[in-house]
Amino acid sequence: MLGLRFIRDNLELVNDAMARRGFAAPIGEIVRLDDERRRLLQEVESLKAKRNEASRQIAAMKDRSAAEALKAGMRRVGERIKALDVETAAVEEKLNARLLEVPNLPHASVPIGKDERENVVARTWGQPRKLDFEPLPHWEIGERLGIIDFERGVKMSGTRFYLLRGLGARLQRALIAWMLDLHVNEHGYQEIYPPFVVKEECLVGAAQLPKFRDNLYHDVEDDVWMVPTAEVPLTNLHRGEILDATALPRCYVAYTPCFRREKMSAGRDVRGIKRGHQFDKVEMYKFTRPQDSYHELEKLVDNAEEVCRRLEIAHRVVEVCTGDLGFSTTKTYDVEMWAPGCGEWLEVSSCSNCEEFQARRANTRYRPTPTARPEFVHTLNGSGLALPRTVIAVLENYQQADGSVLVPEVLRPYMGDVRVIR
């Protein structure tokens, strides 16, 4: 969420930013509602000051009849105040609803473009693997090896569900444990095991609500929501807190399953495990001082790339253009691994700076100096990495002519030294 005063004072800049996103934000309505709100506040607050003064006088009065007269007058003032309070609340509610619909401002360095076709490749690591046989897509590898079972997943849970079996399940678990260890031991993150179910205010804090309601699983009985990403609980880890500046940046990493009920278009990513209603992810998250956030973003991307490098899988980093930028983010890098079987670059991580957009919603601040007023922190998030797609990349890059799959070196200690899945 953008600050109301910021919008008021930087109208042109905000309108320009929305244009770069190609987003029709209700800025005009926000300004109009804010004018209305301030007009009401001025009136009601001066009436309240008057009432408080009168109450002080009544308390001090000896003359009862004069007091009664004053009270009678204040009764009318009280009614007017009540009416204005109701009106103000209605305007503020509307204003707040509009504010929640406004996306973040793209950073000046973000390439301008309409959609993902105009994203810019920043760098590529490694050569896309050339196999001396016809590479299979992972769904064929998985089914032949009996490690991915689509049919039974659908039987139990419906379309877009699958199950992993044997060394397939083990491979995913190994990746999770290895990635967590890497980020904790070498990149300075603290591991968090968060709840997988959260209250509505957490979704609002992470800016999943109100905009992405349709994509979320919601339990109506208890009015709780299943997390679509660990970013949600992590954003709310310090909800309402004022952090100590010396403790920043705070870097967290969490493994969670992710639940998304998006109605997926038929024919798009329907094959394999690339896109499902449930998937696992290791997520990195940072709370930083404003002046550090862009530097921390670069480190975040590098941490994600390090996973790819150690798996020795070719990948590239893409700068997401203004038109493709996520709702909450000012700047995003996607990390994509090459998957020779399906012949595409797979998005395995998306690393973003949200600046104070989420911090404002979740009310997470820090004190720059011991005496300074609290300011919003900047928050960043990045996958480190998304599991099913990393599994895809491993299966397709490490497949062999005989249909077996080599286990990447770094994962073997996590796989009981199994070298080959066959």
Next chain:
RNA sequence: GGGGAGAUCGCAUAGUUGGUCUAGUGCGGCCGCCUGCUAAGCGGUUACAGGGGCCUUAAACCUCUGUCGAGGGUUCGAAUCCCUCUCUCCCCGCCA
């Protein structure tokens, strides 16, 4: 699920016959003084948000309003009285 207790300015607490509570005190924090250094001591200060004023802007400053878990009610006036909700703790039940 049943029963009981509680929620106050970073922490700990005072405040419940409604009116100098513009919420007191202690600890902690900050500023200053003192002192070879440190500690102690002394004095001051110390919540958050919003509106208005001042100003080229911001900070600072002045002023007003709101916030004593949340929402609502009674009243000229609510931390204080009434209702609803949330959360925490304890006991019982159930449970991996």
